[in-house]
Amino acid sequence: MHLFFQLVKESILFASHSLLANKLRTFLSLLGITIGIFAIITVFTVTDSLEKNIRGSIESLGNNVVIVEKWPWAFGGDYPWWKYMLRPTARVSDLEAILQSSKTTEAAAFRVDTKKRVQYFDNMVENATISGVSADYNLVSNFEIEQGRYFTQLESDNGKNVAILGKVLQEGLFSPGENPLGKDVKMFGRKFTIIGIVKKQGESMMGNSMDNQVMIPLNFIRNILDVRAESNEPYIAVKAKAGVSNAQLKDELTGILRGERRLQPGTEDNFALNETSVLSKGFDGLFDVIGMVGWIIGGFSILVGGFGIANIMFVSVKERTNLIGIQKSLGAKNYFILLQFLSEAIFLSLIGGLLGLFIIWIITLFAGDAFGMEITLTLSNTVLGLTISFLIGIISGFVPAYSAAQLDPVEAIRQ
Amino acid sequence: MKRPLILSIICVIGFLWVVITFPGVFSPSVKKLGVFMPAVYGLIVAATFISFIGVWHLKRWGMELYALSFFSKMLFFILTKSFEMTSYVGIVFSAWFMITYLFYYRKMDVNL
Incomplete structure (x- = not known):
């Protein structure tokens, strides 16, 4: 078990050395993830803040309060406004x-x-x-x-x-x-x-x-x-x-x-008997739509970012093929090579995600005053951003890492 | 051993299925279930994806990982009470995948 963790640690070190050796390439490839995480978490942050603000305003009217007035709050397609005018x-x-x-x-x-x-x-x-x-x-x-x-x-x-x-x-x-x-x-x-x-x-x-x-x-x-x-x-x-x-x-x-x-x-x-739950229900639909739009926009950005990482990982494997051959001929196990490239992809993706989250956090510090409401990057959205980055790292990095792990050492050294 | 055509078809369907379901990881409905639910669901989806790569290369761990991810997904749906119509379609497909895998299990490679 100790040896396994030693190998994991070593593979992460290999990965970080490789990333630091190609700084510009690392930066450009993580940019896709940064933009993707920025897009999706920004939408979630703004909608969550809007929702919190509106729900807070509705709750300030009271949950167990009925409002008696002339006009009903619920508007349907066949809203007979002319009837209500006479009330x-x-x-x-x-x-x-x-x-x-x-x-x-x-x-x-x-x-x-x-x-x-x-x-x-x-x-x-x-x-x-x-x-x-x-x-x-x-x-x-x-x-x-x-x-x-x-x-x-x-x-x-x-x-x-x-x-x-x-x-x-x-x-x-x-x-x-x-x-x-x-x-x-x-x-x-x-x-x-x-x-x-x-x-x-x-x-x-x-x-x-x-x-x-x-x-x-x-x-x-x-x-x-x-x-x-x-x-x-x-x-x-x-x-x-x-x-x-x-x-x-x-x-x-x-x-x-x-x-x-x-x-x-x-x-x-x-007369109309209105409840705050009517308003809440009306906003539920609106927030579902906004969330869905953000999800679609962000989803595509993330997908593009993932392809970027997969591409750069294939280049990385190609570049270091002879090194992989040497490592394997010296006794490196397949999972060591796999972990080395997989951790590089996850590391790259996580840095991209963290950068995206950091940009959002900076924006939230100033946006609150500009929009006149509190905008906060919540724990749930931070966890979500990091989760997406981690998963994109795994999914886009596994195929290149696995192909590297499967290389024949003799063939690899020759290249 | 050459990969049987049926396994190639299953893997292609599986890859497409993962591409379709991956955005579901950060969908508002999963997000509503809890702070760490997208992470849990995401790991299951990632495991499913990796399992298809394993099956593509005719590795036993691919089938084993697929079974593990399938039962984890079922457990997730049961615990979060989020069974939908697509979940039942998924169960039918998964059952077909696993039965097919079992036919070729003995011929698959035990190594990574």
């Missing part, structure tokens, strides 16, 4: 009916959005999203308060002029180190006291990050804004109790809302 938007009375009658609901909240300027002395942020939210919005949405607190029941009920700022807005309005709590900002020409700051969430592919939003009580915004107007995107988020499925919740909500809207039996619902 009423979500109303505060719908929320009251849900809170009063539902037995499967843990919490429900109404939300309405508008875009306005937010001002703190001379500092101002244009087009910030101002959300009017009802009391339990913190129970149906995923966000954390970093500083301060959420609205009290009294503040929500009385529609007090208090506000909770997103992190980006805080950074835009206040100087670093300045405590915003208790300070007054101006919106709709009125003063609002800051009572809380939402923890930074980062960019969201779905555009639902709280970073650039201000939350104020719904009962305040109702006095200024028409909360029924479609342009203000009103919706009700309903969270199911533990152990209650979304299907059960939707069944109950359908009954409650049909009763509240006085819909006759047999008539169609005039």
Whole structure:
């Protein structure tokens, strides 16, 4: 066994000497693998990062939350949009009916959005999203308060002029180190006291990050804004109790809302009950397609790289035929010659793969800022890149290595 | 011994089969099974490829490696619950390959 490992070690040394002796040839032949690994792992890295970002954004809406609104999220081929146009938007009375009658609901909240300027002395942020939210919005949405607190029941009920700022807005309005709590900002020409700051969430592919939003009580915004107007995107988020499925919740909500809207039996619902799972399923198909395209493009690049390595290994065997003859006549076993050339091919391929992965890693360091989202080279993609390189090395190197191992020593020495 | 025509045909089919299945190693479906699953599946595919080279040169280790890679592949499919229609086609072909190999096994070379 010791002798076997000694021979393996020696064959790897032979291989590395040969690679170092022909630096330019080594570089050119591993370039094919580098490009192949770069192509395929780049696509996987970008799609994985995109998927992570989008799924994170969807999950921030809540997995066990049903959204009551006018339009359904699922679009089919025969989407009857003209029917949905005539529907009423979500109303505060719908929320009251849900809170009063539902037995499967843990919490429900109404939300309405508008875009306005937010001002703190001379500092101002244009087009910030101002959300009017009802009391339990913190129970149906995923966000954390970093500083301060959420609205009290009294503040929500009385529609007090208090506000909770997103992190980006805080950074835009206040100087670093300045405590915003208790300070007054101006919106709709009125003063609002800051009572809380939402923890930074980062960019969201779905555009639902709280970073650039201000939350104020719904009962305040109702006095200024028409909360029924479609342009203000009103919706009700309903969270199911533990152990209650979304299907059960939707069944109950359908009954409650049909009763509240006085819909006759047999008539169609005039509201949509949306779930985040609908969005997730929609994206599943998209990511499968992107992954498949990347797989095909990368597959061809890898194939070309593999042919390059096989070609260079055949040249290598031809060049060193007499050396192989001498080694065999001095007692070298067939597997020693095989391992020598096979390890050279694997080594070459692995260096190519590592180079490709290194380039991707360098790009990910800078690409995150350029694309406005975190792009990371994951462990799974690194392992995949190295695996592909290793396998390409074996597959493209085995035939030349085996043909070298099968050479007759006498014939080989003569060449 | 001259290589029988049937073994040449099997090897050519086998080489083509490996070329077709190799991209499957890094397909999204295998990737979803786990971090190291493409590596495991890839090694099985590489072993299958090498086994066909062995059979092409009429070596016993080629047939033995083919049998080993076939059962490893079956185990992989069972453990990962990833049997598909193509897997059953693969089983039929593999069974045919192995039965044919067995006819020539005694005449094959025992050396590397």
